[in-house]
Amino acid sequence: MAQPQMRRATESGVPDNRQFLHPLLKKNYGNWKYHDRPRPGVLHHVSHSGDEVWSVRAGTQRQMDVSTIRKLCDIADQYAEGHVRFTIRSNIEFMVSSAAKVAPLIAELEKSGFPVGGTGNSVSMIAHTQGWLHCDIPGTDASGVVKALMDELYDEFRREDMPNRVHLSTSCCEINCGGQADIAIIVQHTKPPKINHDLVANVCERPAVVARCPVAAIRPALVNGKPSLEVDEKKCICCGACYPPCPPMQINDPEHSKLAIWVGGKNSNARAKPTFMKMVAAGLPNNPPRWPEVSEAVKGILYAYKADARPWERLSDWIDRIGWPRFFERTELPFTKYLIDDWRGARANLNASTHIRF
Numbered sequence: 001m002a003q004p005q006m007r008r009a010t011e012s013g014v015p016d017n018r019q020f021l022h023p024l025l026k027k028n029y030g031n032w033k034y035h036d037r038p039r040p041g042v043l044h045h046v047s048h049s050g051d052e053v054w055s056v057r058a059g060t061q062r063q064m065d066v067s068t069i070r071k072l073c074d075i076a077d078q079y080a081e082g083h084v085r086f087t088i089r090s091n092i093e094f095m096v097s098s099a100a101k102v103a104p105l106i107a108e109l110e111k112s113g114f115p116v117g118g119t120g121n122s123v124s125m126i127a128h129t130q131g132w133l134h135c136d137i138p139g140t141d142a143s144g145v146v147k148a149l150m151d152e153l154y155d156e157f158r159r160e161d162m163p164n165r166v167h168l169s170t171s172c173c174e175i176n177c178g179g180q181a182d183i184a185i186i187v188q189h190t191k192p193p194k195i196n197h198d199l200v201a202n203v204c205e206r207p208a209v210v211a212r213c214p215v216a217a218i219r220p221a222l223v224n225g226k227p228s229l230e231v232d233e234k235k236c237i238c239c240g241a242c243y244p245p246c247p248p249m250q251i252n253d254p255e256h257s258k259l260a261i262w263v264g265g266k267n268s269n270a271r272a273k274p275t276f277m278k279m280v281a282a283g284l285p286n287n288p289p290r291w292p293e294v295s296e297a298v299k300g301i302l303y304a305y306k307a308d309a310r311p312w313e314r315l316s317d318w319i320d321r322i323g324w325p326r327f328f329e330r331t332e333l334p335f336t337k338y339l340i341d342d343w344r345g346a347r348a349n350l351n352a353s354t355h356i357r358f
């Protein structure tokens with residue numbers, strides 16, 4: 001009897017990256033002896049096989065038009081053996097197999113407006129979320145804040161004279177898909193959503209929206225004879241989580257949606273455990289196109305850290321050592337009762353939800 005044919009699994013995930021690697025990286029995969037940094041923006045890897053690779057890192061604006069991508073690919077073809085890759089912070093890296101190719105590649109990148117740097121103890125490129133270009137719920141732009149801020153931190157990207165690596169990020173809603181960073185800029189809504197009751201019944205799945213609220217502040221309600229929703233404003237923490245599944249619950253507001261700065265997050269296990277960020281500046285105006293108030297606060301934190309931290313202290317290590325009172329003294333940020341949660345209070349607040357239990 002014929003055996004039944006097994007259906008082949010269809011894998012539509014990420015393709016195997018090794019097919020795209022520079023041939024020397026592929027050949028020496030997992031066989032590296034050591035690496036060093038001959039200058040800011042250049043990594044030099046030496047393999048046990050004797051092969052050497054130089055990686056030149058440059059900053060980009062992350063969200064790129066086709067002609068910029070073509071330009072970067074032309075530089076790769078002409079100066080860098082035809083291979084590029086992007087790092088997790090949206091820097092671009094070109095790999096070459098001889099030291100003689102490094103200087104012409106750097107010269108061409110700088111001439112084309114891509115600064116070389118972002119390695120070692122520098123301020124690396126800001127990781128930013130999608131902003132107005134791709135996402136449907138942002139309260140501000142993310143790439144715009146990045147451009148404004150990196151224009152001011154340009155030299156810190158090109159040099160390696162911070163105490164340790166500094167990662168910055170921006171997130172354009174409070175869902176914060178930007179993740180943890182040494183310094184993060186995150187939208188902060190300060191008023192509950194305004195509900196357009198005429199649209200709720202046609203647009204929103206009400207049980208889904210009710211279930212979405214982390215503090216159980218949303219209830220089904222009949223308004224003008226139509227099924228709609230109501231928000232208990234005393235409970236609402238203005239997180240914005242109800243807006244994506246129910247756009248008639250508009251929370252973005254030109255005046256009341258602000259920006260906040262959080263510090264001390266990191267993902268790595270190097271030297272100390274990963275840490276979560278804490279909010280240290282609240283209610284900064286969402287002020288495009290240059291966001292000057294945000295730039296000033298970020299630079300205040302960055303340069304206080306640079307002046308005071310010991311070698312190899314990450315921003316969170318520095319704060320742990322000096323303590324929060326001195327952090328606010330040195331950065332000259334105003335300390336208010338809204339800033340640092342003692343977590344015992346948060347435990348009680350969050351436990352008001354039917355969805356979060358400790």
Ligand code: SF4
Pocket residue numbers: 129130131135136137138139142171172173174175176177178
């Ligand atoms: S931070 Fe929020 S608005 Fe911005 S891209 Fe992420 S989910 Fe979208």
Ligand code: SF4
Pocket residue numbers: 192193212213214215216217218231235236237238239240241242243251
């Ligand atoms: S989901 Fe967030 S913004 Fe919406 S009602 Fe609940 S707490 Fe308020």
